[in-house]
Amino acid sequence: MPATPADQQATLTAFRDAIRHATGTRTPLRLRGGGSKDFYGQHPQGTLLDTRAYSGIVDYDPPELVITARCGTPLAQIEAALAERRQMLAFEPPHFSTGADGSDVATIGGAVAAGLSGPRRQAVGALRDFVLGTRVMDGRGDVLSFGGQVMKNVAGYDVSRLMSGSLGTLGLILEVSLKVLPVPFDDATLRFALDEAAALDRLNDWGGQPLPIAASAWHDGVLHLRLSGAAAALRAARARLGGEAVDAAQADALWRALREHSHAFFAPVQAGRALWRIAVPTTAAPLALPGGQLIEWGGGQRWWLGGSDSAADSAIVRAAAKAAGGHATLFRNGDKAVGVFTPLSAPVAAIHQRLKATFDPAGIFNPQRMYAGL
Numbered sequence: 497m498p499a500t501p502a503d504q505q506a507t508l509t510a511f512r513d514a515i516r517h518a519t520g521t522r523t524p525l526r527l528r529g530g531g532s533k534d535f536y537g538q539h540p541q542g543t544l545l546d547t548r549a550y551s552g553i554v555d556y557d558p559p560e561l562v563i564t565a566r567c568g569t570p571l572a573q574i575e576a577a578l579a580e581r582r583q584m585l586a587f588e589p590p591h592f593s594t595g596a597d598g599s600d601v602a603t604i605g606g607a608v609a610a611g612l613s614g615p616r617r618q619a620v621g622a623l624r625d626f627v628l629g630t631r632v633m634d635g636r637g638d639v640l641s642f643g644g645q646v647m648k649n650v651a652g653y654d655v656s657r658l659m660s661g662s663l664g665t666l667g668l669i670l671e672v673s674l675k676v677l678p679v680p681f682d683d684a685t686l687r688f689a690l691d692e693a694a695a696l697d698r699l700n701d702w703g704g705q706p707l708p709i710a711a712s713a714w715h716d717g718v719l720h721l722r723l724s725g726a727a728a729a730l731r732a733a734r735a736r737l738g739g740e741a742v743d744a745a746q747a748d749a750l751w752r753a754l755r756e757h758s759h760a761f762f763a764p765v766q767a768g769r770a771l772w773r774i775a776v777p778t779t780a781a782p783l784a785l786p787g788g789q790l791i792e793w794g795g796g797q798r799w800w801l802g803g804s805d806s807a808a809d810s811a812i813v814r815a816a817a818k819a820a821g822g823h824a825t826l827f828r829n830g831d832k833a834v835g836v837f838t839p840l841s842a843p844v845a846a847i848h849q850r851l852k853a854t855f856d857p858a859g860i861f862n863p864q865r866m867y868a869g870l
Contacts, residue, residue, distance in 0.1 A: 499552060504566075507549045511668060512637040514545055519635050519858040527664035527862055529568055530601025532592045533610045535828050537663050537836055537865045547605050547668065553577060554671060562628060564673040567605025574604055578676055586677040587623045588614025590755050605669045611661025614755035615711035615722065618793040620677065624660035629673040632659065632666075635856035639670065658851070664862040665870055666855040680710070680724035685747035686739035688719040692782045692791070695719040699794045700779055707733050713754055714791040715761050722751060754792065761790045761799070770802035770830030772813050776822030783816045799827075806831035814838060837866060 499507075518525045524542030534540055551568035558581045565574055571591055578584050590612055591602040608630075613622045629643030643656035659669055690698065695714040702709060702721075710724035721739065723730050734741070742750070753759040765771045774783065778795040790799040802809035806826065817824040823838040840848065845867070852859065852870050864870060 499549070504550065504552070508633075508639075508670070511545070511550070511633055511670075515633060515635065515668070515860070516637040518543070518860045519637070522858055523860065524863045525860045527609075527668055529603030529606035530570075530593070531606075532602040533606055533612075535592075536610055536612075538832055540865065541863060542860070545668070548603060550670065551603075555673075558583060561676050561678075562673055563676055564629075564671060565604050566671050567603060567669050569604045570600065571602040571604055571607055572600045579679075582679045583676045584679050585626070585674065586616055586620040587626055588616045588755055589623060590614055590757070592756065604672060604674075608660055608669055608672050609662060609664045615713065615751050615792060616724075618712060618796070619710045619724070622660075624657045626675045627656045627660050627672060628675055630656040630659050630669055631671040632855075633668040633670055635667070635858055635860055640667075643673065663865045665865055666851060667861060682725065682727045682730050683710070683744070683747070684723045684730045684734060685742040685744075685750065686721045686723070686734065686737060687742050688721070688739045689717060690714070690719045691717060692789070695791070696778075696780075696782065696795045702737070703778065703794050707737070709733075709794075711751060711754075712792065712794055713750075715759075716788060720747075720750060722747070759790070761788070761801075764801055765828055768829055770806055770809065770826065771828040772800045772802055772809065773825045773827040774798040774800060774813065774817050774822060775825075776817060776820040780820040780822065783820060785813060785816055802826075802830055806834045810834040835867075840867065 515525065525545045526540050526542035527545050527547065528534070528540065529547045548568035550566045552566050553569060553574065554564040554566060556563045556577060561583070563574065563578065571589065575585060589607040591600055593600040593602050608623065608627065611623055629641070632640050632642070634640055659666065692714065698719070699712055708723050708725035708729050709721060711722035713720045720742070721737070723733050757765065762771070775797060780795065783789070783798060785800050787801055791797070800813060802813070809830070810826070813824045825838070826832060826834065826836045848867065848870055
């Protein structure tokens with residue numbers, strides 16, 4: 497039975513009471529939905545505050561391409577509602593579900609807090625680019641509203657997008673309004689046999705042309721290219737690009753596997769191998785790293801499997817990323833003592849500290865989940 501308004505208000509009151517008590521006693525709180533992203537960032541700590549009771553789609557306006565939902569709403573529920581109207585979360589947030597019974601436990605609040613995007617990010621932008629507004633409960637138990645339900649240019653700091661990728665360190669995301677997009681009229685996937693350097697050259701060449709490229713992935717000598725749009729546009733692109741057409745069912749399975757990290761490349765990660773995520777300019781040359789890589793987003797996102805020595809791997813991969821004009825994140829597994837995220841410069845760290853002090857003066861929300869001292 498759906499929760500009543502009285503139930504939702506009672507849940508908000510329980511959240512406020514828990515936060516105010518934690519602030520008063522300086523007790524850390526572990527904000528969490530389904531827990532599907534627990535592996536990301538430093539190890540979670542603190543008393544669990546489960547957000548799943550605050551659930552439900554608040555408003556969905558298909559003509560305006562906007563959906564608003566409470567933090568505990570299952571991601572699958574939102575995607576199903578959108579699919580009924582042939583719309584989608586275009587940034588394709590990964591679920592990474594970990595339910596003990598095999599269920600999909602990912603929530604929209606957790607997706608926004610993690611800030612992760614899937615294969616289509618190359619064409620449409622990141623999750624944060626789709627956040628129109630948020631309602632947040634801060635460390636004082638106050639409910640703050642930012643943004644709205646329309647796309648517009650504003651002067652000042654975009655706090656709603658600031659919440660994306662904050663890993664719950666600034667406040668409890670209560671509601672989020674997201675821009676959605678229509679499902680493309682058609683999709684096609686092409687396969688090319690290319691080495692890494694040739695694949696990157698092709699991707700950068702194609703990126704400067706008016707082609708309906710929605711996603712790309714290179715691994716082990718094979719480049720896959722996803723095209724999305726009108727049937728006529730896809731036919732013209734296929735004739736121009738060449739390559740081998742991939743069966744639609746196989747293509748869907750491929751892009752889903754890339755989004756959810758069930759692709760064969762990630763198999764060692766499921767067995768405990770360290771996985772590094774490298775963000776570099778798409779024009780960056782092949783990175784001189786031992787072992788194989790998987791490259792997405794037109795060359796901008798590169799996954800690398802580390803070894804057993806995280807300290808040595810950190811020095812190697814971060815030096816390579818920095819030389820290419822990017823940065824590296826220890827995405828999953830490994831020794832997190834080396835730092836999950838690239839260390840901040842002093843000026844940027846000071847900004848983080850001021851933001852944390854403003855939203856969470858007692859430092860109770862997901863402490864040190866991103867950086868020590870935050």
